[in-house]
């Protein structure tokens with residue numbers, strides 16, 4: 001396995017010392033946001049984590065090598081180049097064996113973070129069960145990996161391009177604890193709430209860190225999902241974003257967009273239709289998640 005993975009020196013050192021490390025995905029950079037906002041955000045998120053005295057480890061595959069922790073030049077390649085494939089778990093071996101470049105999703109980042117020994121992972125939003133998923137069977141591998149990867153995930157919930165209710169049901173089936181930070185309702189990415197109650201609510205990071213620690217000490221194989229509502233001042237009200245989402249889904253069906261292309265397609269359509277407003281919200285919530293993720297990772301140090 002060592003032949004395929006390169007852990008950045010700083011990340012390696014932190015893991016050895018038991019210092020807090022926060023893993024980050026790269027699909028959000030390569031396929032979730034446009035240049036140059038993607039690069040600026042990726043760097044800002046790393047800085048937020050460093051300022052909290054934790055070490056960021058952005059994950060990507062470059063020239064077939066799995067990189068845990070990126071140099072700025074590598075980050076820039078992921079953000080700028082057109083040759084960076086979207087890599088979920090099933091594409092990892094292909095991209096490695098063919099020496100290609102890939103940006104990792106929540107699923108593949110979790111898997112690789114776990115191989116490196118990292119316990120906390122921060123993203124914007126996770127994948128889930130798509131609307132009409134009970135017929136199309138479009139269910140993100142993110143959920144499968146959450147069922148069998150002991151890495152905590154901090155996200156702003158799931159977008160309503162997904163079926164939030166079915167996603168929460170599936171997380172229950174898969175045995176994944178779901179905690180919402182300081183809210184009774186599970187957040188819906190652009191909005192701080194959704195119509196769905198969160199299975200658990202916790203108000204402080206030490207309490208969350210203790211639950212995660214206990215979950216892993218008991219040998220549970222699943223993840224813990226920590227949902228962090230976008231700050232009120234940055235949110236887009238549920239009803240407002242809903243019509244844009246519906247228009248984007250209809251357009252994706254007319255254009256016969258399928259499989260792994262659906263999520264990036266919808267994100268791009270919604271960003272354009274909202275005149276960049278959804279992008280600003282996206283950036284704000286990722287930063288907000290980085291703060292919480294770093295706080296949790298720090299609280300797990302001791």
Ligand code: PSU
Pocket residue numbers: 025027028031032088104105106107124125126127128139140141142159189259260261262263264267
């Ligand atoms: N949701 C977002 N932004 C994203 C993604 C999801 O709000 O950028 C990305 C993440 O990398 C996630 C992936 O893991 O999309 C899920 O893709 P799919 O639905 O094809 O499994």
Ligand code: MN
Pocket residue numbers: 138139140141259260262
């Ligand atoms: Mn899918």
